[in-house]
Amino acid sequence: MIETADGSKTLYLPELDETYHSTHGAVTESNYVYIEKGLDFWFSMYPNRKRVSVFEMGLGTGTNALLAMNWCESKGCDLKFYTVEKFPLSSALMREYWDSLPSQSITKTPLDVVGSMTLSMGLATKSDALHSAPWETWVDIGLKSGSFSVYKHESDIQSAVIPQEIDVVFWDAFGPKKQDGVWGVSLFKPLFDSMRSGGVFVTYSASGDVKRALKEVGFKVEKLEGPPHKRHMLRALKV
Ligand SMILES: C[S@@+](CC[C@H](N)C(=O)[O-])C[C@H]1O[C@@H](n2cnc3c(N)ncnc32)[C@H](O)[C@@H]1O
Numbered sequence: 001m002i003e004t005a006d007g008s009k010t011l012y013l014p015e016l017d018e019t020y021h022s023t024h025g026a027v028t029e030s031n032y033v034y035i036e037k038g039l040d041f042w043f044s045m046y047p048n049r050k051r052v053s054v055f056e057m058g059l060g061t062g063t064n065a066l067l068a069m070n071w072c073e074s075k076g077c078d079l080k081f082y083t084v085e086k087f088p089l090s091s092a093l094m095r096e097y098w099d100s101l102p103s104q105s106i107t108k109t110p111l112d113v114v115g116s117m118t119l120s121m122g123l124a125t126k127s128d129a130l131h132s133a134p135w136e137t138w139v140d141i142g143l144k145s146g147s148f149s150v151y152k153h154e155s156d157i158q159s160a161v162i163p164q165e166i167d168v169v170f171w172d173a174f175g176p177k178k179q180d181g182v183w184g185v186s187l188f189k190p191l192f193d194s195m196r197s198g199g200v201f202v203t204y205s206a207s208g209d210v211k212r213a214l215k216e217v218g219f220k221v222e223k224l225e226g227p228p229h230k231r232h233m234l235r236a237l238k239v
Contacts, residue, residue, distance in 0.1 A: 038202035059085040171203040204233035
């Protein structure tokens with residue numbers, strides 16, 4: 001477990017020499033790539049839609065799921081969050097991870113004001129609910145407003161069951177240079193087919209190969225400015 005530049009934590013995997021998030025700010029990166037460029041963007045196109053269905057590749061620490069929960073609470077909408085994970089982290093490790101988060105210190109840079117606001121909204125409690133929820137079934141997680149149900153699917157992404165009518169995809173796999181078989185046409189095609197038209201796919205990666213694979217399956221791809229210390233990220237639309 002290591003502290004990142006905005007005060008939030010990430011995990012380091014020595015066997016891949018890879019972290020779960022950017023060391024320049026884990027929450028800042030997740031918030032920027034998946035919430036601002038994903039959910040907020042989707043909502044800007046469909047402000048009257050009160051139901052949204054999210055697919056995530058890689059639950060990991062649950063950072064994206066927890067930020068999505070707070071987003072859902074702030075909008076008062078119904079969010080269905082389906083996530084695939086091959087190597088679930090233990091509830092005990094996740095309790096330590098989220099309990100040790102010094103939310104008051106997530107204010108080191110101006111960008112992190114967003115992270116600090118969202119973190120103050122009880123992520124540790126929500127994390128317990130998320131990580132202790134059973135796998136392979138829909139579980140409702142109580143919020144002050146709106147509703148959030150999560151389906152945690154323990155599977156390799158290569159053989160995962162993909163749900164229908166996805167609105168927003170969070171593709172948060174380890175980097176294409178670090179791990180084989182978690183990016184590419186064979187994975188993106190079934191996902192594209194399962195998305196609603198107008199759906200949005202976001203990832204922190206700006207790799208040329210990823211961009212080409214997304215285009216090949218039919219997405220309209222844009223390269224956006226990346227989170228701090230990263231030049232670009234990708235957003236793809238099913239038009
Ligand atoms: C970059 S981490 C991101 C995790 C998460 N979104 C978070 O915020 O902590 C990538 C995640 O993908 C998972 N993963 C790696 N290989 C996988 C595979 N073949 N199928 C499904 N999940 C995989 C890892 O265990 C890890 O949790």
